[in-house]
Structure formats: structure tokens, C-alpha cells
Amino acid sequence: MEITFKQLDxxxxxxELSALAARIWNAYYPEVITQEQIDYMLGQSYNAESLKKQMTEDNHVFTGAYIDGKMAGYISVSTDGLGEYFIHKLYVDTSIHKKGIGKALFEFVFKDKKYTAIRLTVNRQNFKAVNFYFRIGFIIERVADFDIGNGFVMNDFVMVCKP
Structure with a gap:
């Protein structure tokens, strides 16, 4: 299986990004959060207008992982310009989990970066993702709860990876 990478336009x-996100969230997250929260978060973060704003105004760099020309996963990253990075999104199609795509995306994006810290947030009940981040070198920095509106709260770990 050959994985290729491309910065998303x-x-x-x-x-394609929005469709993949909807498939992933609807297949994976019902075991972690309610369907109502899934629908709300998809509507807030994955509609065309929001994604375009993230890419063009918020300076989130999206990289897609492709297998046989089809997007299989993606990562979204921003930086403060001083060596600290934040991973906003890192998702892989649920039908191909455990194939090294998430790790390959992470390594592709950060292989040539000089960083002092990489941070991310992950749902505390998302044990598969938390364990994945442990395996690639992250530790839990703190617990954080974020009110995201409409009565929903994200109950997350803030995780950090340092060189």
C-alpha cells in the first residue's frame, strides 16, 4: 500500500475532505459522543465555508493522505511561528485504521520541522486515539473542558509532544 501526501487546496x-470527515465521524464517534453532538460539530467545523476559513484565514495547513488517488486521511496543523505547533485535526478513514496512515501523516508533516512542542486536544473517552498519541510520543499535559456551544462540551486531554 503506497501512501502519497498533498497539501489540500x-x-x-x-x-472530498468534508465527505471523508462525515464518513469518519459518523462511523467512529457514536461510541464516544452523541449523534447530536457529532452533527453539531460536523456542521460547525466541516462545512465548506468553515473549512475554507480554516485554510485561508486561520492559517491551518491541511495535508491529505491518499491511497490509490483517494483521500484516506488528513491532518490540520498551525504554528505560532516560534516552534510550537498545534494539531487541530488528525483523522483516518475508519475502514483502514491500524495501517500506519495516521503515523505516516504525522511523520510527513513534522519530519523537517524544528519544533519545541506539538500540542493537540483529544476526547478523554477516545481511548484508541489517546493510545495512538501515546505510541507516537505524546503525553497528557492537562485535562480541559471546552464549551463549544449549543449545550455541548468537549471533555478533552491536552496532549504534548516535545523533541
Whole structure:
């Protein structure tokens, strides 16, 4: 299985990204959060307007992982310009978990970066993801709860990876 990587373009790649996100969230997250929260979060973060804003105004760099020309996963990262990075999103199609795609995305994005810290947030009940991040070198920095509106709260770990 050959994985190729490409920085996603806000003019051409949003429909495929949005469709993949919906498949992943609807297949994976019902065991972690309610369907109502899934629908709300998809509507807030994965509609075309929001994704375009993240890419063009918020300076989130999205990289897609492709297998046989089809997007299989993606990562979204921003930096403060001083060596600290934040992973906003790192997702892989649930039908191909445990194939090294998430780790390959992480390594592709950070292989040449000089960083002092990489942070991310992950749902505390998302044990598979938490364990994945442990395996690639992250530790739990703190517990955080984020009110995301509409009566929903994200109950997360803030995790950090340092060189």
C-alpha cells in the first residue's frame, strides 16, 4: 500500500475532505459522543465555508493522505511561528485504521520541522486515539473542558509532544 501526501487546496479539495470527515465521524464517534453532538460539530467545523476559513484565514495547513488517488486521511496543523505547533485535526478513514496512515501523516508533516512542542486536544473517552498519541510520543499535559456551544462540551486531554 503506497501512501502519497498533498497539501489540500481550499478551491478544489474541500468537497472530498468534508465527505471523508462525515464518513469518519459518523462511523467512529457514536461510541464516544452523541449523534447530536457529532452533527453539531460536523456542521460547525466541516462545512465548506468553515473549512475554507480554516485554510485561508486561520492559517491551518491541511495535508491529505491518499491511497490509490483517494483521500484516506488528513491532518490540520498551525504554528505560532516560534516552534510550537498545534494539531487541530488528525483523522483516518475508519475502514483502514491500524495501517500506519495516521503515523505516516504525522511523520510527513513534522519530519523537517524544528519544533519545541506539538500540542493537540483529544476526547478523554477516545481511548484508541489517546493510545495512538501515546505510541507516537505524546503525553497528557492537562485535562480541559471546552464549551463549544449549543449545550455541548468537549471533555478533552491536552496532549504534548516535545523533541
Amino acid at each position: 481550499p478551491e478544489t479539495d474541500i468537497p
